Amino acid sequence: MTDGPFAAAASQPTYTVADGETVTAWIVSNLVETSFPGVPAPAEDRVNYRFINGFVDVGDLPCRKAFQQTMIGRDITPDTAFAVSHLNLPGSNRRVEFTGFWHVPTHVQRWLKGTFRSDAARQAHFRLRTCGGVRIWVGGVEQVRFEPFIRNVEASRDITLDLKAGDNEVLLLCEDLAERDIIWFFELELIDATPLTVVLPVPLDREETKRLAALVRDVRPARDVFAGAALELVFGAAPTSDLAVHIAVKSHGHERAALAEVDTVLKAGQSTLVVPETTGISDGYHGVRITMGSGAGTVTRLIDAAFMHDLAPQPAEADIAGRKKAALSFSARFGAWRIGRALAMVATGSDDMETISGIVDATLRSIDRREDCSDFVLVPLLWLVRAYGDRLPPQVLERINTSILSYRYWVDEPGNDVMWFWSENHVLCFHTSQLLAGDYLPDATFTASGRTGREQAALAATRLERWFDSVEAHGLAEWNSAAYYPVDFIGLLAIEHWAGPELAARARHQLDLIFEMIALHTLGGVPSGSQGRAYDKELRAGPLTELAPFAQVAFGQGWLNNGVASLPMFCCGDYVPPPHLSALSQLASGRMVEARYAQGLEPGKLVLFKNEAAQLSTVVDHKTGRKGHQQHVMDIKLSGHPMARLWVNHPGEDDPWGTQRPSYWAGSGILPRVAQHRDLAMMIFDTDGHRNDWTHAYLGRDGLDEVLTEGNWLITRSGRGFAALHATNGFETITTGATAGREIRSAGRRAGWIGVIGCGDAEAFACFRAKILATQVRFDADKRLLSATPPGGPDVALSWDGAFTIGGQTLAFNHEQPQPEITFDSADPASGGTAQPFYS
Numbered sequence: 130m131t132d133g134p135f136a137a138a139a140s141q142p143t144y145t146v147a148d149g150e151t152v153t154a155w156i157v158s159n160l161v162e163t164s165f166p167g168v169p170a171p172a173e174d175r176v177n178y179r180f181i182n183g184f185v186d187v188g189d190l191p192c193r194k195a196f197q198q199t200m201i202g203r204d205i206t207p208d209t210a211f212a213v214s215h216l217n218l219p220g221s222n223r224r225v226e227f228t229g230f231w232h233v234p235t236h237v238q239r240w241l242k243g244t245f246r247s248d249a250a251r252q253a254h255f256r257l258r259t260c261g262g263v264r265i266w267v268g269g270v271e272q273v274r275f276e277p278f279i280r281n282v283e284a285s286r287d288i289t290l291d292l293k294a295g296d297n298e299v300l301l302l303c304e305d306l307a308e309r310d311i312i313w314f315f316e317l318e319l320i321d322a323t324p325l326t327v328v329l330p331v332p333l334d335r336e337e338t339k340r341l342a343a344l345v346r347d348v349r350p351a352r353d354v355f356a357g358a359a360l361e362l363v364f365g366a367a368p369t370s371d372l373a374v375h376i377a378v379k380s381h382g383h384e385r386a387a388l389a390e391v392d393t394v395l396k397a398g399q400s401t402l403v404v405p406e407t408t409g410i411s412d413g414y415h416g417v418r419i420t421m422g423s424g425a426g427t428v429t430r431l432i433d434a435a436f437m438h439d440l441a442p443q444p445a446e447a448d449i450a451g452r453k454k455a456a457l458s459f460s461a462r463f464g465a466w467r468i469g470r471a472l473a474m475v476a477t478g479s480d481d482m483e484t485i486s487g488i489v490d491a492t493l494r495s496i497d498r499r500e501d502c503s504d505f506v507l508v509p510l511l512w513l514v515r516a517y518g519d520r521l522p523p524q525v526l527e528r529i530n531t532s533i534l535s536y537r538y539w540v541d542e543p544g545n546d547v548m549w550f551w552s553e554n555h556v557l558c559f560h561t562s563q564l565l566a567g568d569y570l571p572d573a574t575f576t577a578s579g580r581t582g583r584e585q586a587a588l589a590a591t592r593l594e595r596w597f598d599s600v601e602a603h604g605l606a607e608w609n610s611a612a613y614y615p616v617d618f619i620g621l622l623a624i625e626h627w628a629g630p631e632l633a634a635r636a637r638h639q640l641d642l643i644f645e646m647i648a649l650h651t652l653g654g655v656p657s658g659s660q661g662r663a664y665d666k667e668l669r670a671g672p673l674t675e676l677a678p679f680a681q682v683a684f685g686q687g688w689l690n691n692g693v694a695s696l697p698m699f700c701c702g703d704y705v706p707p708p709h710l711s712a713l714s715q716l717a718s719g720r721m722v723e724a725r726y727a728q729g730l731e732p733g734k735l736v737l738f739k740n741e742a743a744q745l746s747t748v749v750d751h752k753t754g755r756k757g758h759q760q761h762v763m764d765i766k767l768s769g770h771p772m773a774r775l776w777v778n779h780p781g782e783d784d785p786w787g788t789q790r791p792s793y794w795a796g797s798g799i800l801p802r803v804a805q806h807r808d809l810a811m812m813i814f815d816t817d818g819h820r821n822d823w824t825h826a827y828l829g830r831d832g833l834d835e836v837l838t839e840g841n842w843l844i845t846r847s848g849r850g851f852a853a854l855h856a857t858n859g860f861e862t863i864t865t866g867a868t869a870g871r872e873i874r875s876a877g878r879r880a881g882w883i884g885v886i887g888c889g890d891a892e893a894f895a896c897f898r899a900k901i902l903a904t905q906v907r908f909d910a911d912k913r914l915l916s917a918t919p920p921g922g923p924d925v926a927l928s929w930d931g932a933f934t935i936g937g938q939t940l941a942f943n944h945e946q947p948q949p950e951i952t953f954d955s956a957d958p959a960s961g962g963t964a965q966p967f968y969s
Contacts, residue, residue, distance in 0.1 A: 130254065142338035143246070146218060146325040151223045152255075152317045155301070156425060158211035158240035160227075163730040165236040165306060167192035172540040172550075178599040179730050180502065180553040180606040182661055183758040192234035192544045193280060196306040200262070201276045207266050207300050211240045215420070215427045216331065218338065220346035221867070222784040223820075224258075226314040229788075231307035232500035234547050238304040244328040245299050247292045253325055258285045258316040261305030263292065267297050278305065281312045281735055287320065296328065305965075308502040308547040312789060313664035331425045340366055341421065342394075345428040346417060347866045351401065353772040353831040354435040354671065360407040360417065365866060367400040375420040376404050380413060381433075381666045382692075383502055384466045384491070388415060395421070395870035411463065412437050412690045416512065432786045432867070433666060435673055437688075440771060442672075443883055445685045449705055452682045457700040459689045468492040468506045468513065471695030475517045476701050482522065489525055496532045504558040505694060507536065508619045511565040512698055522601055535576050538563040538585065539592075542577040553606050554613050557596055557620035563589035565627055571683070590632060593624065597635045604728035604947030605643075608744075609650055609660045611667035611674040618679070618695035626702045637704065639846050644683055644706035647738050648713040649724050649949060650746060651680045652850075653768035654687030658746035661733055663761035663795045665788075669829075671771040672810060684714035688771070713951075716741045721969060723807060723952045725944035733760070733947075734942050736805040740969055742768040742850035743886035746803040749942055750931055754815060757781060757797035759790050765884055769848020770832030777826045777854065777882045779816050785867040794827055802913075804933040806940060807955055811927040812882040813915050823884065825874040826854050838862060841906070843873060849888050853901045853968075857881035857908035857915065870938075881908040881915035885967045900968055919967040 144154050170191045184676070189197075209364055219224050231690030234748055245253070257263060262276035262282050267290055277284035290299075303315050319325055329338065347365025355361070360378070371394050378389040388410045395402050414435045446452045461477045471488040474481060492510055495503045514521070521529075537544040539559055549555050553662075567586030575585055607613040621643075624636035650658030655678045660667075667674045672688040678696050681687035683706045716722060716739060724737040733748040744766040751760060757779070767773040781791025781798040791797055798821055802813040813825050828836070828845070834844040841860065845965050846855045856875035863872040875882075883906060887897040903920040913929035923936030933940050944950050955966060 141331065142329045142333060144327045146319050148319055148324070149320055149324055149828055152243070152319070152325070152327055153217060153219045153223070153225055154329050155225060155241040155243050155330065155713055156331065157214050157215045157217050157774060158208070159214045159481065161238040162231075164233065165196060165237045166234050166545040167195035169543045169545040171543050174540050176540070176556060178556070178595045180556075180599065181731055182606050182729070182760060185551045187551050190547060192547065193269050193306060193308065196236070197278050200304075200794050201278060202274070205264060205302065205502060207302070208240050209300060213425045213427070215429045216329065216341070216425070217241070218345065218428060220342060220784075222782075222787065223318075224316045225303070226313040226784070226787070227303070228312050228314060229307070230310050230485070232309065232495070232502065233498055233510055234545070236304065237307050237311070237313065238302065241301045241303065243299050244330055245290070245292055245297045246326040246328050247297065249294050251292050251323065253290045253323075255290065256285060256318040257288050258283055258318070259303070260284075260312045260314055261303055263315050264302045266292070266300040267291065269298075270274055279308070279937035280308055281310070289758045309549055319785050333426045337426070341426070341428050344368070344421060345419070345430045345559060348430055348432060349867045349869060350417075350432065350434040351707055353669070353829055353871075354437055354440070355407075356437045356440045358408065360404045360434055360436075360661070362402045362404070362419070363869075364395070364400045364402070367398050368395055370396070370397050372421055373423055374402065376407075377418040378407060378410060378569075379416045379418070380411075380465065381416055382413075382465045382467070385506070386466055399711070407436070410436055412673060414666050414673045430786070433669070435670060435772070437673065442681070442686065442688050446918060447685070449682065452685065453700040456678060456682045457697060458688055458692045460697050460700070463691050464693035465691045466491065467693050468509045469695065469697045470502060472509050472513045472613070472701065473693065473697040475513060475520050476697065486522075486525060489529065493528060493532045496536055499537055499544060499548055500582060501546070501548050503548065504555060504562055505616060507562045507697070508558055508565065508623050509698055511562065512623060512627070512701070515565065515569055516701065516955050530570065531891055533566050533570065534573055536562070536566070537577045538566070538575070538589075543835055544577070553600070554616040560589045560592045560596060561620040561623050564593065565623060567956055568627070590629070593632055597632075597639070599730075600639060601635070601947070603730045603732070604726070605661065606729035606731070607661040608728035608733050609646060609658045610662045611656060611660065611676040612664055613662055615675040615679070615692065615694045615696075616645065617643065618699065622695060622698040622702055622704060625704050625737070626698070640704060641707055644710055645713070645949060647676070647680060648710040649686060649722070649739070649951075650744070651714045652739060652744040652766045653715075653771065654680060655743065655766065655771050656680050657764055657766040657774060658737065659733070659735060659748045659764050660761040661729060661822075662759040664759070665792060665795050668761065668774070668776070668795055671774070671829075680714065683761045684711045686715055721954055721966065723955055724949040725942070726947060726949040727945045732945065734944070737964070738805070738807050738886070740886070740888045741853060742848060745805065745808060745810055745884060745886045746804050749803045749805060751803070751886035752800050753802045753929070753931070755800055757800045759796045760800065761795065762797060762801065762803055763812060763884060765852045765886060767832070767845070767847035767850030767852060769834060769846070769850055770829070772829040773831040773832030773847035773850070775826060775845070775852055775854065775884075777812060777824065778821070778885065779824045780821050800933065802927065802929050804927045806925065806933075808886050808917070808936060808969045809917070809925060809967050810884040811915050811917070811925070812884075813913055813927060813929055814878075814880045814882070815913060815929065816878045822878045823874055823876045824880050826856075826860075826882075828871050828873065830870045839902060842901055844901055846894050849890065851887040851889070851897045853885045853897075855883040855906055857906060863887040877910075879910040879913060881906075883917055885968050897968060922967050925967075
């Protein structure tokens with residue numbers, strides 16, 4: 130969609146849409162949202178305790194069935210005078226998208242309008258894609274009604290709009306039922322040889338609108354992390370006159386805390402904006418909503434930014450008991466507004482009942498409404514009342530007990546909510562809630578099920594045995610996840626502390642294994658590595674994830690932050706990770722470690738290589754060539770800076786700040802073939818059939834002391850850690866727009882990438898660079914065969930069919946067990962041959 134020529138009779142902004150392009154210039158209404166719960170009913174129990182990443186067919190919930198019966202084909206009076214929210218202007222996204230998250234079933238709607246201009250009467254042909262439903266009126270006449278209303282499933286239909294000569298007012302309704310996470314969009318693609326002219330009937334001229342589009346499309350934070358500094362935004366253009374800007378910073382946590390609301394001005398000729406009011410806000414990777422302009426000329430953009438008080442970690446206590454005590458005190462003072470903070474406050478003897486009661490009230494509201502993720506807060510609430518109920522006011526305790534008894538603990542109990550029962554972490558937390566609640570109130574009747582507490586607890590114990598049977602056999606589908614390990618801890622720590630001996634022992638074993646995997650994948654106090662499920666808000670957050678404080682407490686190096694989903698339970702309980710893991714977390718100078726193991730039913734075959742200052746982690750042979758979800762398949766972490774991180778992926782969507790699964794940075798649109806041996810990883814991409822015909826790498830630029838681009842190689846250093854990336858198709862360093870300085874992009878559907886790490890001093894870095902540049906890399910796109918020959922080393926080759934050879938010898942992945950198989954100091958020449966690293 131491009132800027133159109135000036136209209137002879139009007140100065141309104143016009144855009145020309147060519148064949149294959151989409152219509153993205155619209156005036157957008159305010160969000161209309163209405164509760165839509167449906168009739169309470171039990172759901173079909175499809176949980177088979179065989180957990181996977183990606184789409185799970187759980188059937189239609191009661192609210193979805195009611196929505197389809199009620200909404201499809203109903204009479205709708207078009208809203209031609211809706212209140213305007215903002216303009217949607219052409220940018221990086223082909224879609225007009227409203228994707229979001231609602232914790233309870235909610236009917237969501239947006240009205241949009243624009244003008245299609247035609248020189249003569251014509252039939253214009255489009256391909257309409259949507260998650261949700263779409264209706265279109267032209268000149269007041271309904272011409273399109275497309276209402277698949279299938280949850281988070283894209284549907285498509287070819288449509289025709291009858292246009293008269295001149296201007297045609299187009300009104301569009303996009304709506305759906307939000308069931309927790311909702312992919313909600315429409316995409317109107319022109320499939321017509323005759324271009325279309327789109328006019329926006331707004332009180333702005335063409336040039337003003339063009340500048341607004343550039344401002345909102347290209348805005349980005351000036352740094353990867355603002356350490357003790359105010360937020361600074363960089364825009365892709367400068368306004369010609371002063372422009373009103375509203376900045377709203379909100380937490381990405383479940384509480385979505387408002388951290389800053391600022392009205393400011395982007396001055397004429399100015400392309401950067403500092404927001405002093407954001408200095409000192411709580412540490413975290415936060416959402417930043419930017420609203421520019423006013424009235425019908427308003428545009429919005431939601432981006433993210435990281436904030437820390439100090440890049441240097443605070444000294445930690447020498448023993449884990451001291452670190453637990455310090456972390457519990459920190460959580461009580463600075464924790465997010467979640468029940469974990471109330472647990473920490475009560476456990477540390479706080480008498481601030483106003484804050485404690487306020488947090489409890491918010492928690493009970495979530496539980497009573499049966500919000501999605503309320504199982505995550507019910508477990509620590511049960512810990513609070515079981516351990517410290519005598520410290521709570523009687524009326525507070527009574528309200529808690531009432532909520533516990535009225536909750537819905539599983540799909541076999543009637544409900545009309547959208548709580549997610551089917552994923553690995555939710556299954557664990559629901560069963561743990563049921564166990565703890567039943568043991569706590571054994572003789573009371575639980576109203577949703579009609580069972581006694583004793584019956585609930587017995588049923589939960591049986592269900593938990595099935596959960597443990599699964600993860601003990603296969604490992605965790607959400608391996609290494611900075612988002613979901615803390616959720617797993619909610620259930621596992623509670624079971625270890627409160628359950629009977631057999632279940633407690635099984636929980637303790639799983640905790641030991643998870644902490645071993647965290648230790649292996651932690652460098653410089655920052656947990657990282659490949660992940661079974663990843664989000665941007667964890668990948669780009671460094672030490673600001675909910676998982677990072679666990680590394681600090683368990684291993685003695687790192688950062689605390691306001692994450693309290695499960696950390697206070699860790700600190701209140703008696704569980705202690707195996708003491709030898711601290712040495713795995715931070716290797717001594719000259720040491721190296723490699724680990725190989727498998728996680729998940731559809732196994733992620735994991736390979737890790739780490740030295741004192743650099744870490745390379747991959748998942749190999751995982752769903753190669755298939756559509757990705759949230760799998761983070763290749764990751765490099767360097768220890769010189771908490772944000773020094775690199776990875777390669779195939780973007781799953783168009784928008785760098787999008788939140789789809791997979792997104793631009795998290796997950797892959799099409800999963801590659803991957804192999805790794807020691808300090809070298811190889812990736813082959815074949816993205817045929819996906820509209821993004823390129824792959825790219827992310828650079829945590831602020832944490833990199835040196836970045837060299839030489840031929841098809843990018844070579845970096847952060848402190849004593851080194852990394853290099855090779856793109857067989859070459860690459861372009863992105864210097865403008867939302868990803869400026871942090872993205873290198875390689876064109877082509879078939880491409881090879883290589884990642885390498887090393888460590889040492891300046892002399893070692895010079896040697897590393899020389900070895901990299903002397904490496905011979907070959908890629909046969911037709912055969913999909915990638916090979917590299919390090920100087921003085923054997924040929925290393927990977928083919929699309931999975932064959933991985935070193936010096937002509939096949940290297941198979943024979944490590945199917947969930948327990949990591951760990952090898953130390955593979956650089957020892959005595960180990961011989963292929964056991965030696967190539968560059969370290």
